[in-house]
Amino acid sequence: TGLRCVEARLDAVATRFSGQLRRSTEATLNAGGKRLRPLLALLCARKDAPLDGPVIGVAVAVELLHMATLVHDDVLDGAALRRGRPTVVREAGVHVATSVGNYLLAAAFSEIVDTRHPEAVAVLSDVATGLSEGEILQMHEAYLVAVEPDAYVRRCTLKTGGLFAASCRLGAVVTGVPPAVARELEEYGRLLGVAFQIFDDILDFxxxxxxxxxxxxxxxxxxxxxxxxxxALAVSPGLADVLGRRQKAEADVVRVVDEVRRCGALDRAREAALGYVAAARERLAACPDDMEKDLLGQLAGRVVDRYS
Structure with a gap:
């Protein structure tokens, strides 16, 4: 299947070198994960697209870019664990982790260049820029309690929705999907990515x-x-004092978490996420019958299942 081809190519990327870089890259790429972005690229391709064609390259590229951003996020955060496993930062230090992230980023663009598809290169470049912009925006908005829902959605689009959208568009354009359909698939990915991020933020509580x-x-x-x-702030404005502080007692963190659980904020956020999932599914109406629109609809359901 397509995902097996993706895994084989990722293994080749991980074993291209020896020593510490190889060990840390293998650990990063083998740390689990849902491979949602490669799956989106594969499902948005034409059904008759050959598995030795460019669709595997773009599927590998979006996963490598995603993994690069996770490693760099761990560097910025000084994170010791990801998905319950020690990070490269913890195991090998900041310098090695930075190099691993840089290598994965370079490998992503190497894969995309090998497709010999100019639009694909532009799409990956644009989304990589958006990921950086989203990270800086999140840093800028840290501890600012006046963030509005629209600003939050913009950040989600840059940090998560953009790569989902690019995955869909890349799978479509390199396999000759009509431009109008490719645009609808791209929007499906963006909406699904925002929903994914909202559900992920719910899981924090x-x-x-x-x-x-x-x-x-x-x-x-x-x-x-x-x-x-x-x-939660909209119904419990007293939380602002704690949320705006850089240093928080653990008791204050527990109090905020308990209030978020109590006040109905999680149900409201879940309804917002379900709205994005429904909107994403509506975009699939534009897909012709010779595309995997049923599987794309099922994939949207899997995002919902993360919280259910």
């Missing part, structure tokens, strides 16, 4: 550390204003 890979209330500690926190 409901998930178990062994499942999510991070402590409950991490966004509260880090000052990251997510949709559950924005909605």
């Amino acid at each position: 409901t998930g178990e550390e062994m499942t999510t890979g991070k402590r409950t209330g991490t966004d509260v500690r880090d000052g990251t204003m997510t949709l559950p926190l924005i909605y």
Whole structure:
């Protein structure tokens, strides 16, 4: 299948070198994950697209770019764990982790250049720029309690929705999907990515550390204003004093988490996420019958299942 081809290519990327770079790259690429972005690229391609063609290259490229951003995020955050496993930062240090992230980024563009598709190169370049912009925006908005839902969605689009959208567009354009359909698939990806991020932010208040890979209330500690926190502030404005502080007592973090769970903010955020999923599914109406629109609809359901 297509995903097996993607995994084989990722293994080749991980084993291209020896020593520490190889060990750390292998650990990063083998750390699990859902491979959602490659799957989106594969499902948005024409059904008759050959598996030795450019669609595998773009599927590999979006996963490499995604993994590069995760490694760089761990460097910025000094994170010790991701998905319940030690990060490269913890195992090998900041310098090695930075090099691994840089290598994965370079490998992503190498894969995309090998497709010999100019638009594909432009799409990946644009989304990489957006990822950087989203990270800087999140840093700028840290501990700012006046963040509005629209600003949050913009950040989600840059950090998550953009790569989902690019994955869909890349799979479509390199296999000759008509431009109008490719645009609808791109928007499907963007909407699904925003929903994915909202659900991920909900899990910060409901998930178990062994499942999510991070402590409950991490966004509260880090000052990251997510949709559950924005909605909680609307009904419990007294939380602003804690959320705006860079240094928080653990008891204050627990109090905020408990209030977010109590005040209805999680249900409201979930409804918003479900709205984005429904809007994403509506975009699939433009897909002809010879595309995998049923599987794309099912994939949207998998995003919902992360929270259910």
